[in-house]
Amino acid sequence: MASLFKDPSKLSAYRDRRFSGTQEEFERALQTSTTVYIGNMSFYTTEEQVYELFSRAGEIKKIIMGLDKNTKTPCGFCFVLYYSREDTEDAVKYISGTILDDRPIRVDFDWGFQEGRQWGRGRSGGQVRDEYRTDYDPDILSLGGYGKLVQRELEQRQLVDYGTGSLGSFPPVMTPYYGRHGGSHGHGGYHRHGRDYHRKRHRDDDRHTNDSSRRTLDHESRRNSDPDSRPEKNPRFRESGDSDEDEEEYDRKRRS
Amino acid sequence: MSSWRSLILRIGDKCPEYGSSSDFKEHIETCFGVLRRELEHSANDIIDFLLQCAEQLPHKIPLYGTVVGLLNLENEDVGRKIVENIQINFQNALDSESCDRIRILMRLLTSMMCSKVLQPVSLVVVFETLLSSAATTVDEEKGNPSWQARGDFYVACILSCLPWGGSEFFEQVPDEIERVMVGIEAYLSIRRHNSDTGLSFFDDDDESGKGSSEKDFLEDLWDRIQVLSSTGWKLDSVPRPHLSFEAQLVAGKSHEFGPINAPDQPEPLSQLSGVPYGKQKHHAELKYPQRIRRLNIFPASKTEDMQPIDRFIVEEYLLDVLLFLNGCRKECASYMVGLPVPFRYEYLMAETIFSQLLLLPQPPFKPIYYTLVIMDLCKALPGAFPAVVAGAVRALFEKIADLDMECRTRLILWFSHHLSNFQFIWPWEEWAYVLDLPKWAPQRVFVQEVLEREVRLSYWDKVKQSVENAPALEELLPPKGSPNFNYSMEEGKERTEQHALSAELSNKVKGRQTAREIISWVEESVLPHHGLEVTLTMVVQTLLDIGSKSFTHLITVLERYGQVIARICHDQDKQIMLIAEVSSYWKNNAQMTAITIDRMMGYRLISNLAIVRWVFSSANIEQFHTSDRPWEVLRNAVSKTYNRISDLRKEILSLQKNVLSAEEAATKAKAELDAAESKLTLVDGEPVLGENPAKMKPLKSNAEKTKEEEISVRDSLEAKEALLARALDENEALFLSLYQNFSNVLMERLPEDSKAQTLRALKSIQADEMVVDLDESSEMDVDNENGRPKKSQSNGEKASKVHNVGDKEQWCLSTLGYVKAFSRQYASEIWPHIEKLDAEIFSENVHPLFLKAVYSGLRRPVSEVSSS
Secondary structure, three states: OOOOOOOOOOOOOOOOOOOOOOHHHHHHHHHHOOEEEEEOOOOOOOHHHHHHHHOOOOOEEEEEEEEOOOOOOEEEEEEEEEOOHHHHHHHHHHHOOOEEOOEEOEEEEEOOOOOOOOEOOOOOOOOHHHHHOOOOOHHHHOHHHOOHHHHHHHHHOOOOOOOOOOOOOOOOOOOOOOOOOOOOOOOOOOOOOOOOOOOOOOOOHHHOOOHHHHHHHHHHHHHHOOOOOOOOOOOOOOOOOOHHHHHHHHHHHHHO | OOHHHHHHHHOOOOOHHHOOOOOHHHHHHHHHHHHHHHHHHHHHHHHHHHHHHHHHOHHHHHHHHHHHHHHHHHOHHHHHHHHHHHHHHHHHHHHHOOHHHHHHHHHHHHHHHHOOOEOHHHHHHHHHHHHHHHHHHHOOOOOOHHHHHHHHHHHHHHHHHHHHHHHHHHHHOHHHHHHHHHHHHHHHHHOOOOOOOOOOOEHHHHHOOHHHHOOOHHHHHHHHHHHHHHOOOOOOOOOOHHHHHHHHHOOOOOEOOOOOOOOOOOOOOOOOOHHHHHHHHHHHHHHOOOOOOOOOOOOHHHHOOOOHHHHHHHHHHHHHHHHHOOOOHHHHHHHHHOOOOOOOOHHHHHHHHHHHHOOOOOOOOOHHHHHHHHHHHHHHOOOOHHHHHHHHHHHHHHOOOOEOHHHHHHHHHHHHHHHHOOOOOOOHHHHHHHHHOOOOOHHHHHHHHHHHHHHHHOOHHHHHHHOOOOHHHHHHOOOOOOOOOOOOOOOOOOOOHHHHHHHHHHHHHHOOOOHHHHHHHHHHHHHHHHHHHHHHHHHHHHHHHHOOOOHHHHHHHHHHHHHHHHHHOOOHHHHHHHHHHHHHHOOOOHHHHHHHHHHHHHOOOOOHHHHHHHHOOHHHHOOOOOOOHHHHHHHHHHHHHHHHHHHHHHHHHHHHHHHHHHHHHHHHHHHHHHHHHOOEEEEOOEEEEOOOHHHHHHHHHHHHHHHHHHHHHHHHHHHHHHHHHHHHHHHHHHHHHHHHHHHHHHHHHOOOOOOOOOHHHHHHHHHHOHHHHHHHHHHHHHHHHOOOOOOHHHHHHHHHHHHOOOHHHHHHHHHHHHHHHHHHHOHHHHHHHHHHHHHHOOOOOOOHHHHHHHHHHHOOOOHHHHHO
16 A cells, blocks of 8 residues: 555565575565565564464464574574465564564565575574674573573473474475465475575665664663563654654644 | 655655754745756656655645645646546546545545635536435435445545635635535435444444434534534644645636546345345445444543544544555654644544454454554653553443454454563553453453463463462463373373373374374274274374474374374264364363364364354353353354455456466467468469468467467366355355354343343343342452452442343353354355345244344344344
8 A cells, every 4th residue: 555655676675595596586486475584583482472473464374483403492583374465465564573472573575485494594503693683682692592581481481392202203294285275385496405504694684664673673672681670661662863853743733 | 766756755744855844834835946946857757746645645635735736836737737637547536436546536636726726616516426426326216225335425525625625615616515515415314324233333332222313424524514614614633735825826727627427326226125235235335435433432521622523634634644654664653643733632543543443344454453553653652642542441441341242352352462562561450350250241251361362472471470460360361271181191190091092193103104004003903992982082182292382283293194083083073073172182272272173174174064063062152251262263264264265266366367368369379370371372383372381380389379278277267166166155054054053052042032122131131130249249349348459449330230241141142242243244255145044044933132133243224124
């Protein structure tokens, strides 16, 4: 609907290097994809929490948790596959930048999950972004990867271990669904097994048209760095630059 | 973005483009100053972009109208072109029934009339065209009153123009506009009052006759316009920047507006009631929906400094921002809080957003959109808005017992999601008193379901911490959610033979045996010795346990071993046992129960009919008024059935397009081939029919190939159409079964129809037997003295009021509420089957209250209940 403030060419400024096609093919994949990538999640967030939140944008087909290669436990990202494109767009529009499990998550279109992408690509096996976000998430890095926040959560919660148990030995099944659609869409048509190098997933943090979500991230992490203090007020929503003035302006207008 | 574009886009905003100025006159001068320089080279681009902005930021229309006026002064060709463009767009919008576009273009035309770009008489002609179309539609002889929604829409559009140009109209063309007003009055006298029955937020409104006595949307707008007219068309909420330029603008050339045609009238109906009338009315109301249904939750004092018309205008502004800035969070929030009005409106803003979140039958966008908007506004106005939102929650909670069931569900989902974004902070102690209410009391159920959803979004301990200001509420938290496995290997627990079988099965799965191998093991070694029941329980429990770790584990098990389950549960009775087993395994986890059943339906391990039968099994019926659990499962099943149908419809639509293009390609290839074949060629000096073979061959193969493609596309279209036909049959069967079950359980529990003809009567049944209740409420007072806040004195009263409704009566009220909600949500899918439903279910031996609930959900005139 709103076309005035959106630049449709800026669908996603990062380019996943694993995508083998041309830039055009990549953009087309993003424009038709029914997969979203979710980042900056808590390691403790479960698929069921993701399901509860993301099913509010539409019927979910599949969830794939990003796992640490070494520990086989969630490492802060996942993919959600929808049945319909419209629902996929709504998930990006309405959920990105909101809170799941006390963390502001990011939601982007993804070009389609394929086998192998569930493994974290950082050097230590986790989500790449974790290793580059010391500036706003000190907890994850301090104490050898587990900060106060994580420790606090440990008392109450357990990481889901995807590596052991009855299904651990199964490779994820990608057989067609006999539910809706038949499962062919959303997936790239080729496989690149065995080429799982530590590649950096390039994301341009500033590409968000919505500056506020970034600011919220900053705010949240500062909060998280001291888990005992609860902010009295809700985090403030700011526009780039002059939101204070705006609020004053609003108040003034209303009083007059 | 080149600077003239950003000046057009940002006009009226406080933004860098306009320095720090917030003076509309300065903005217009700056913008016009730049535009006039660009006019020579980019007139067409400017026109296009200006119109685009005016259509998508309609609250700025007075500014755009004035800019157009100045451009028209500078160059009257530009003015004429703009008028012509709008004329074309407007006619297209009428033909394609694009309501928002029609409405907004009319406002833009009005504003351009104020800036002397358009002759007022031309606009009056537009009004008269629409008015006469509306009047014909509602005429019982010439028209088709089932389409009144369209007539009402046209008239509302005309009335909506007046706040933007009423004084100009009455100044410049007083007689003509007066004629329009008289015409509207006449229209209002012949149309039918539009009752909101079935769509009101509160059940009470439906019954108290408020729906029929209270003004409908159009009557209400007419009243507001009358008041505006009586105050000389003076209002605060519409800026009038053209007045600052009046001296210049009068010199402008006013253009004529080309003729427009209202779309054809719908075919007249032979009967003014009955099924065809109802179907068309339903269709017309989908095409021309009412934009807003007011939710009055705050005391009038919160909005009293507004004129009646201001409320309408601020609502229009807000709804348009919500509509056009969907997906642009920053702009949406900043326009919502920065409307060009000189009064405070945060209460009205909250009422408007909640009225959309709860709008029946559907809000324009998914509820999660409004959730996001409310969060963003809480962040944008941290000092003002959170308190208003909290006030809205309290007000709705007060009336929760009367709130429509669908609205209750949306409110629960919204509230839990909202709190999850604000550290789950809520003064729960205010609601601690619900623990003293019976377990079916709507307030108590609301709190319990909000907590359930909070736990799903977060985790149990976290939510428990969040209610620490009312620790007793812990009692309403769901159980901790762990599986309930029949064959767990806990120490000291007796191990049965079934434990061994389960362990064996588990080992086979770990050993990666195929489904086929496991099926033969079950059929050869388990079934013959243990019987079906034991086998089913053992297999299902064990597989569920293997898949219990996560959603993905569940899917993986179902994908690998679904066939094992399918082999055991091959008919509906076994499927119901399967669902019961799922429900038992996940008895502590409503979410996993719902997800598992949903996935099993997805893999067609269970049918929607089996789910309906299970939902209406006695254990579930007991919970109808105390838990959302069975309803969630039922909602999922119906929505999944519906999703299948709508997917198929979409696929068929795109296949139909493919067939057309394949046909074209085939015809073209054939024509080329024919042309080549009929051509005379000289071979060895002799004329021969047909192009030379080297050229013929590719043509021929192309013709064959395209023909084959056409056939294959046609085949897949036929296949999809067959699938759709089957899905529609399944859907019909689903609703037949659903209504039959509803009818049966209600018939068993509703009092005789002579005793309860209205919901209100139902509620007061218990009141007649109040003696017991009075005792209970006095007990509660004692409770209150034991350390509860003094304030709960009034809560005690509230509680006793709720107490009036007994277990059985509340069961009936809740169930009837769901009957209405399902009927309303799927009305479009139910209407096509109405004849069959009428014949098989709604005809005899149904309780009138049940029928009333169905009819009001379908928006079918209740008066027909008695005649059918």
